[in-house]
Amino acid sequence: MAELTWGRRYLMCPPRYFEIAYEINPWMHRDVTVDPDRALAQWEGLRRTLEEAGADVELLDPVPGAPDLVFTANAGFVNAGRFVPSNFAHPERQVETPHDLAWFIQHDYRIDRLPANVHYEGAGDSLPFGKVLLAGYRTRSDAASHVHLSALLHVAVRSIELLDDRLYHLDLTFCPLDERRAIIAPTAWDAYGRRVVASVVAEPLVLSADEALSFCANSIVVGKTVIMPCCPPPVGRQLERWGFDVAICAVDEFLKAGGGCRCLTLPLDIDLTTSVSPG
Amino acid sequence: MTALPAQPERELIELTGHIIDSLTLAKILDLILEAGADYRIIDVDIGRTNLDPSTVHLEVTASDHDLLAALVERLQIHGANRVARQEAVLEPADRDGVLPVGFYATTNLPTRVLINGRWLTVDNPEMDCGLVVDQSTMTARTVPMHRIRAGDLVVVGMSGVEVDAPERPRGASPFEFMTSEVSPEKPKALLVAEVARRIGDAKRHGGRVLAVCGPAVVHTGAASEVARLVHDGWIDVLFAGNGFAAHDIEANVLGTSLGVSVGEGRPVEHGHANHLRVINEIRRRGSIAAAVDDGFITGGVMFECVKRGVPFVLAGSIRDDGPLPEVQTDVVAAVDAMRSHLHRVTIALMLASTLHSIATGNILPAGVETYCVDINPAVVTKLGDRGSHQALGVVTDVGLFLRDLVSCLRDRAHG
Structure with missing residues (x-):
């Protein structure tokens, strides 16, 4: 089975200032404290696992006052040397964008901006699969962002409505495994979204509602390695049947803020100009 | 006539993107219907490749302002935006x-x-x-x-x-398959029965029936059938020209139509002047009504109109003999007079008349069901070509049509 053409280069941000400073999803509670040493150790563990699986990791400097900067998946979307920065839905996270932009400008990415009046939360809400970009909307990103995203990236977008506030980003419900397979959490989508994904994903690994809430879809795929925050046994068995190696990376300090492995990484090597063809 | 429904509230919305493959359009349409609203697709621009966005404009209508406002707000979640309308x-x-x-x-x-x-x-x-x-x-x-x-x-x-786009009368067959395509092949008996049914329905709902008659109605001996329809209260207003009225009166007074015996179908001696003599006598009396009052006219369509108080407009033309006193020789005033009688008219019967049918077609709202009965398909075609798309053609002899119609309506009245 053809491996993903992307997933070997990531941007990560050390959790030096990570804390639960506000509540913008059902997982966040300000009275829950983050153990900074444990968080750092888990983050280092994830970085090490990625590198061992064969991925390169680049670093974004942490900034005080932007605790969620650690969730780089939401910084924006990178495609073939171009960066589309997010338009965060919540003011609490809008402070991150100047720091994200500074890094990408400094690293010679071309910046393509969406109109200011549409919300969009980057790779958290958009993941390539086959010839299309699956894009979630409703909770964080606006459906209206998709037509602009399609024009900027020159890619066919399939809009998926996210129904469950707990699974507020697409990357909590969908994880591309290779060119034909993906982990999917259809209970988080409406009926139209399920039909759209069914028409795109040839061999889905379907999560139950409980499995989806374990955040196991918020995983990273590096070639044949699936790096997961947790792995329910039936999911692990299916992945192994398909020939994947499962690496569990505990990131429970970050789950306190509603983020798993995928949320902590932003793929830098997506190139939809090669994986997508018109027609 | 059916009471006009309250005007629905309406909004124009635009939806753009990969809305077909993402099933967003299907979702939007479902949401509109589920909310108890309705939509009309104004235009669709489908992207050429799967990278090109598609754009749809929809008019969403709902009976209630708040319902529509809430619905439009919900549709915005899925990327559908309200489009501001330009004022006139x-x-x-x-x-x-x-x-x-x-x-x-x-x-x-x-x-x-x-x-x-x-x-x-x-x-x-x-x-x-x-x-x-x-x-x-x-x-x-x-x-x-x-x-x-x-x-x-x-x-x-x-x-x-x-x-609004033209809409054809809806209902059970045979009108379901009937369009303004004129064809002598259509089953006449069914069509006549359907026209009778629709006239009955229209009258029951307070609608008025307009008849537009050409002289051929008299020539074919069918004037007595129209007179019967007027007598029985099926026709509420009559448009015609000098010729129809003159021959109707000629047939009643002298038994001829354009000098030909209506009963025997043979020209009578010096009959060519019969209609002139009749017109002359009406002019002597000052009006058709006066001629009815003094017993000069004792039957026929014009007689029944006078007796029943059914208004008529006789519009003049450049080749009229006489004309009869009621004929409006100022054509602009004539059409204005015709307009003044269109209130609540829901059915128009165009009976073997070309010029008056077209003139009437010009002033009728498209919502008036119009049945154009003529032996000549060109008349029906002409009405459609001139914008009266609501006209349904019945290509047949007007005499046969009217006899069947009278029979159907009598059955209805007595049934």
């Missing part, structure tokens, strides 16, 4: 009988005009007129060119004006 542009007429340059030329279709954020429904759709708005009463009406008065606020350009 008004310009005062600067002289009587002349429309401003660039005036909006009307159709006979149901028409709305957006003024100060409100959609005004045009009271009297009529083709080839100007559209005059009265802002004090917030009403809009069609006004023919010659009736424009200096200062009338006339709609110019196309913005802020909407018309």
